[in-house]
Amino acid sequence: MKQAIMDIGSNSMRVTVYEVDGTVFRILFKEKIMAGLAGYVENKRLSPEGIECAYTGLLEFREILESLNINHVSVFATASLRNIQNTAEAVSAIKARTGYDVEVISGKEEAFFGYTGAMQDVKLSSGAFIDIGGASTEVVPFENGEVLDAASFPVGSLSLYKECVKHIVPGEGSLKRLKKSISAEIGKQKMFTYKKCSPLVCVGGTARAVLRIAKKLYDLPPECHTVSRKQLDQLCSQLYQADRRAIDLILKLEPNRIHTIIPGIMILQHIFRLFAADEIVVSNYGVREGYLCKRIIAPQKKK
Secondary structure, three states: OEEEEEEEOOOOEEEEEEEEEOOEEEEEEEEEEOOOHHHHEEOOEEOHHHHHHHHHHHHHHHHHHHHOOOOEEEEEEOHHHHOOOOHHHHHHHHHHHHOOOEEEOOHHHHHHHHHHHHHHHHOOOOEEEEEEOOOOEEEEEEEOOEEOOOEEEOOOHHHHHHHHOOOOOOOHHHHHHHHHHHHHHHHHOOOOOOOOOOOEEEEOHHHHHHHHHHHHHHOOOOOOOEEEHHHHHHHHHHHHOOOHHHHHHHHHHOHHHOOOHHHHHHHHHHHHHHOOOOEEEEOOOOHHHHHHHHHHHHHHHHO
């Protein structure tokens, strides 16, 4: 069976097509649109332009899927539609324009789906999972293959940029505002006690960007999916300078994230230190694969 899953995120919208055979799956095709929906939120409401941006992106994906004769399609949204006051209005408008029913998953569901997807790839028994999105960050510490807890924080790379940064890349004042906002949002939710968890299993655009930049800076092999504590701290120090060298590095490797990468990395570094981690491991799988396992494959197994 060929199954497509669309993910309406706060920074990017993505579609992935899978070949599913029982409990085994493989990726056949994937595409993304940097929609930046968090940038369309005003007074906690997604603007009409933002809603139009969302359903236009889905229509582009639908056209691709129709050309490939993919009929099994599931659509979900994360903080992009969860953290707004006009969720029902947005979901209804998307349904009217595209015909797709959108499942708006909760923060804890997003955390569990992300963790489940990542574990299909990295196969680790202990550590902490983190997914930094455009408007939320999910964290799941786990030990001996068991989830200890799960949390979703309403802080993400794009929402932070919009809130704290005045220019394309943050200067000294913006860095201070970013640090204060991250500490406040993550510190106010005492969802679990932080203790040493390593490695930090990371998914999402920020994590992939960190890995690509680290490979360039430290001449890491193509197959490498880890970044050490020392490498992460040095990478952060260089990017926080926001000088020509840092900007050129981002533009060469991650031009679409020129405005969000530093806020995203600051979230990553903050949580990395909370867990006293030794390294990060970047997984190829994440929330869409977890959604596939829990929402599509698991129910079929029970039939």
